[in-house]
Amino acid sequence: xxxxxxxxxxxxxPDALMNPSQQFRTALPDVVAVLETSGYGxxxxxxxxxxxxxxxxIADQVQEYSHHGYAVAAIGVRGVPGDGLHWRRxxxxxRNRRVALPPRHIIRSDVDAVAExxxxxxxxxxxxxxxxxxxxxx
Amino acid sequence: MDPKHPGKVALxxxxxxxxxxxxxxxxxYRGVVSPVVEALRSRGYVLVQxxxxxxxxxxxxxxxxxxxxxxxxxxxxxxxxxxLAIAPLIEGYIRNGDEVILIGLDGSPSSGVRFTSSxxxxxxxxxxxxxxxxxxxxxxIWIEELEAELARRGLPPIPATGWALDMGRFDEAGSRRDLDxxxxxRP
Numbered sequence: 001x002x003x004x005x006x007x008x009x010x011x012x013x014p015d016a017l018m019n020p021s022q023q024f025r026t027a028l029p030d031v032v033a034v035l036e037t038s039g040y041g042x043x044x045x046x047x048x049x050x051x052x053x054x055x056x057x058i059a060d061q062v063q064e065y066s067h068h069g070y071a072v073a074a075i076g077v078r079g080v081p082g083d084g085l086h087w088r089r090x091x092x093x094x095r096n097r098r099v100a101l102p103p104r105h106i107i108r109s110d111v112d113a114v115a116e117x118x119x120x121x122x123x124x125x126x127x128x129x130x131x132x133x134x135x136x137x138x
Numbered sequence: 139m140d141p142k143h144p145g146k147v148a149l150x151x152x153x154x155x156x157x158x159x160x161x162x163x164x165x166x167y168r169g170v171v172s173p174v175v176e177a178l179r180s181r182g183y184v185l186v187q188x189x190x191x192x193x194x195x196x197x198x199x200x201x202x203x204x205x206x207x208x209x210x211x212x213x214x215x216x217x218x219x220x221x222l223a224i225a226p227l228i229e230g231y232i233r234n235g236d237e238v239i240l241i242g243l244d245g246s247p248s249s250g251v252r253f254t255s256s257x258x259x260x261x262x263x264x265x266x267x268x269x270x271x272x273x274x275x276x277x278x279i280w281i282e283e284l285e286a287e288l289a290r291r292g293l294p295p296i297p298a299t300g301w302a303l304d305m306g307r308f309d310e311a312g313s314r315r316d317l318d319x320x321x322x323x324r325p
Binding site: 003004005006007008009010018019032035036039040041042043044046047051053054056057058060061063064065068069070 | 155156157158159160162163164165166167168169170172175184185186187189190193194197198199219220222223224226227
């Protein structure tokens with residue numbers, strides 16, 4: 001069998017970063033490309049609106065990852081309601097599942113997109129679980 | 139998506155954007171399966187990630203399994219809950235007139251579209267030799283339940299194919315050719 005290639009790090013991202021609108025496309029870095037280069041997997045959040053059951057399903061997945069050695073982060077985008085992260089709904093769902101809230105990094109569309117991409121890559125590169133926690137699971 | 143302008147929407151299996159969802163030893167990429175994303179984005183599709191049915195049911199440390207092992211009332215009920223969670227979003231796209239397609243994961247007992255994995259005698263102590271399962275032309279359990287939920291809503295069948303990641307020997311170039319043919323064969 002092949003060696004397993006998983007990166008053990010995952011980012012929750014808004015629909016607006018997975019599928020940027022024409023307005024955002026040139027103003028934002030290609031976040032999916034940065035995540036790919038940084039070795040992160042993606043958990044996509046739904047577009048704005050009421051998606052209670054889907055958010056609960058996503059919270060279940062974050063719970064499973066968080067309790068088994070995976071590092072989960074959240075990347076928001078300024079200019080979308082709640083930074084696109086549904087945080088007012090998602091945070092209580094995670095707390096109810098005894099999941100520490102993932103650290104958040106917010107992308108801005110009013111600054112240079114290349115610099116924002118580099119800032120994101122640096123942030124992603126620096127984030128992971130403590131070494132002893134990694135060694136326990138990976 | 140702009141409700142006035144129908145677009146192109148690709149529903150993608152969870153692990154095509156997140157290989158951490160794979161069963162142990164099943165991840166071929168660190169995170170994103172970039173050839174799939176590239177193929178879809180370059181043709182103007184927006185991506186909608188489906189939930190992973192196995193992860194939240196059997197867990198991140200689950201054993202390998204085949205179709206017959208997941209074909210249980212409890213797992214199908216779990217898949218139906220996931221289908222209820224994502225179906226309203228899909229229904230919105232279809233009712234808007236968007237072209238919606240589905241890219242699953244061929245060979246998967248859950249997310250297979252053209253093929254799933256099968257072996258009637260798997261069970262008990264997990265000590266089977268490598269590659270003793272069969273690949274059979276059939277949907278995985280999750281895709282079956284998702285399609286059933288969409289049909290219950292009166293929606294038309296979604297054109298679908300699978301990225302052949304779980305077929306035993308993974309052939310990325312062949313998988314890419316298959317996907318390109320499927321996408322370019324669309325009207």
